[in-house]
Amino acid sequence: MAEEQDEHRLIAERRRKLDEWRAVGAAFPNDFRRDAMAADLQSRCADQDAAQLAAEPTRVQIAGRLIRKRVMGKASFATLRDMSGDIQLFVRRDDLPADVYPAFKGWDAGDIVGAAGTLMRTQTGELSVHCDGLRLLTKSLRPLPDKYHGLGDTEARYRQRYLDLMTNPEAQRVFTMRSRIIRTIRDAFHERRFLEVETPMMQPIPGGAAARPFVTHHNALDIDLYLRVAPELYLKRLVVGGIERVYEINRNFRNEGVSTRHNPEFTMLEFYQAYADYRDAMDFTEILLRQLAREVVGSEQIEWQGEGIDLAPAFKRVSVREAVIEHNPALGTDVDDPAALARYAESLGINIQSQWGAGKILLEVFEKTAESALIQPTFVTDYPVEVSPLARPRDDDPGVTERFELIVAGREIANGFSELNDAEDQARRFRRQAEEMAAGDEEAMHYDADYIRALEYGMPPTVGEGIGIDRLVMLLTDSASIRDVLLFPAMRPRD
Structure with missing residues (x-):
């Protein structure tokens, strides 16, 4: 008082x-x-x-x-x-x-x-x-605020960002670096003849990711629309149309939880390149991260929350299956036995849903036990088809896909895969997703008939990737929370 x-x-x-x-x-x-x-x-x-x-x-x-x-x-x-x-x-x-x-x-x-x-x-x-x-x-x-202590209340820093920027030079530094990171990314893509585009933020069908969407209503058209969860299906329509190298730095919206890693709206880089596969994308991602570290941070050796991270050596590549075995020695080769895998998952406290197959259970075990242990840059590859509805299956092992995620400091930074360009296979997968949605999975994908129609005209062999800009900025600025790298993070209003 x-x-x-x-x-x-x-x-x-x-x-x-x-x-x-x-x-x-x-x-x-x-x-x-x-x-x-x-x-x-x-x-x-x-x-x-x-x-x-x-x-x-x-x-x-x-x-x-x-x-x-x-x-x-x-x-x-x-x-x-x-x-x-x-x-x-x-x-x-x-x-x-x-x-x-x-x-x-x-x-x-x-x-x-x-x-x-x-x-x-x-x-x-x-x-x-x-x-x-x-x-x-x-x-x-x-x-x-007090000139010696600044804006000490963390919540106040997020709610009154103008005061944080006014009194805290570190906040200015983070957002200046964020701008430089995005500018450097644009330069890297333009040098490689990618075309930057903009795709709809309000969509009649939310597609491109497994996530709960926000719903709004367009009065003039009298239709419900969804804030996009990802631009993926629109960008791949452009590849079909002949824009063979395309990217977008975009805002996505997902009606999900808030944490140190998640905000309901966030920034993603998505790019697609024809006549390339997931190995090419991994190679380019390594080059891009090293370039960002050199040009923005000043070194390929960075520190995040006390962990030394070296971006200079070739990034490790390991399959989901290999990572699970490495970090769960008690499971061993039982990883290939669906019943044994399910029992092991339950022993970890994973609540298995009736519609899950072995691929989904394997991914849950990976995320529960292995992901957070991957500190140095690691490409985790060969995700099960069951959890990769838009990715191309491997020719030599149709049960897994040509998909990778880049994990650094125990956090997903990027997700990419060789695109599924078989229209009939994609239609089957969409139907399976629709069945899962009908069974109660709120994050399952809708059936997008127009996207299937586009694929039926023929999409060249293509690789696509999404990189989380906010998490990338967190990594390169040594920021512990996503709220530290968003100017105005989502927060419950005060009375």
């Missing part, structure tokens, strides 16, 4: 200052133009000492948020923060118009300020702007 009363008092005081500002007709000007950013100045002048800066005066105009100030009689220091970083202001009464310095002393942390002057270094060597002009551009009516 005392803290709330104190905050109300501070807000009232700031409103009083705003009223005074309005009264002189100077409130919220819009004619100040900056010509420099803090980080650029810090970089440009890194090798210049005080004497060099004085000998060749550089005049700048900067603007940003007043983070802190230290008033000392006729001279003061202040820290200004823009989107690139911080820079110090040196403010002296005698260098400013008569009414500016007294006004500056009343400005508050959080105010938006414009400053003009020449670059200098203080006695401690800090680059500063020696101001001969200062203007208040925006009055902040609410006090910033």
